[in-house]
Amino acid sequence: MNYEIVCGIETHVELATKTKIFCGCTTEFGGEPNTHCCPVCTGQPGSLPILNQKVVEYAIKAGLALNCKINTKSHMDRKNYVYPDLPKAYQISQYDEPLCENGYIELDSGKRIGITRIHIEEDAGKLIHEKGYTYIDYNRSGVPLIEIVSEPDISSAEEAREYAEKLQLIMRYIGVSDCKMQEGSMRCDVNLSLRKPGDPNFGVRTETKNINSLSFIQKAVMAEAERQADILDAGGTIVQQTMRYDEKTDSVTPMRDKENSDDYRYFPDPDILGFCIDEEKVEEIRASLPELPFDKFKRYINVLGLSEATAKQLIKYKKVAEFFEGAIAEGASVKNAANLIVGTIFSNMDTEEEKELFAIRISAAQFAALVKLADEKKINIGVAQSTLQKMLESGKPVEEFIKPEDLVGISDEELESLCKEAIDANQKVVADIRNGKDKAINMLFGYVMKKTGGKADIRKVEAMLRKFIGQ
């Protein structure tokens, strides 16, 4: 392709608050249609919206985690458009004073993708089209969203995917959203245009809406870039349009002509007063942020000494990182804990969703008890792996599975030195053995077994003793 991709992504993230943005209705997913509704979220005349504090707090949290500047003064605007999923015929959103601005996400290559803004807004209802009718469920209407708008800094399909992946991970780490793309709690719109390399001007862009998986983002960018390239190569022009990505055909098709922001006739919502946040409050929220994935990644490599590949796998899922760190806190070694998680536990999980959920039947402490046996070389790594598998299947602790024969007991070096010690301390017995009183060797066995608490392998002890005595 003789063109350069210029791409920006708008991401809608549903916030994990208990209530909707402007009323006290629950945000719980599902439920019978129109049962999580009230006059406010169904746009009844005379109802008044009241802004949820947690929405503002979560949006600020997201902004801080994405290196944004937080605007301590902000207000809500009306975005007007007519569609049955929007009962008021306007969406309450933010236009010229978004809560957060000018942040970035750093990709693995070190390239920074700018975040233009993050604003808060309400979600729309859900429409079901069936046999000439449209059925409307307003349970989702008024569920809080943040819209995270990137700069057009993305220049490949791979970068688009990595950007969305990193964004999802950060949002999950800070706990503002579960970002389940398949359930719609994170949705991406891809803005894309092409230009000749070196051309400072942007081409006409299209917006591909509501992409609901990370791999579809990558595919949609490729499909749309190819579609535009074909048009340009044939001497045509790109129409500013809203597009839809069809995963079945891996193609992008037009939905409608795109509105300009003028068409939305934004104006400040007179029903909601503007709001302000103290700098101290912003700092308090900043202090509440957990260690972010990229910082954790660096710490796992530089402080814990893990390889990049292992560190990447562990930080990719918040619950896995928590489990790993829980086991370390219980005294498990970094290396064995990491290898057993990535090797054995992950082999039980086929999908990303399973790893994300990380619903395993043992606690970090139970896992650590097993890892410590391997750390102390009481069991070898093969036994540790098979025992862990049994623990995962049954949810039972390590004691249920480790049999005496599984215990390596004691290292060969230690055993050798104990055997030598037994010989030195029992010279008379040794002389008796050399003189043919073979049963006297039992005295030496007794000495070694007592010292090892009965954990030594008796055949090994005998072999060593006979070697040192010279028999």
Added chain:
Amino acid sequence: MAVSKTEIEKLAKLAKLSFSDEELERFTAEFDAIIAFADTINQSIEGGTEQIRSIGARMVPFETLRPDEVVPSLPSDKILSNVEGYNGFFGLERSKK
């Protein structure tokens, strides 16, 4: 004229309404009169639109925003009491267009 017929056509399209040519002419004139009237109000307020904007700029502190506590929703039959519901849904016949 402050408002053109093309603008009225565009507004009608955004509002999903369709009008005859005659109606469009009439609305253009009416809208023009309304805008002119609104302009008179603008001029009478010292500071113009900026002043109007500052009415909405009154601020409330973060601490006074609504706490995130669930209150019961309305029963769905109440929510649907003004419409013909379909198995708990609002229902619309899709336009033929």
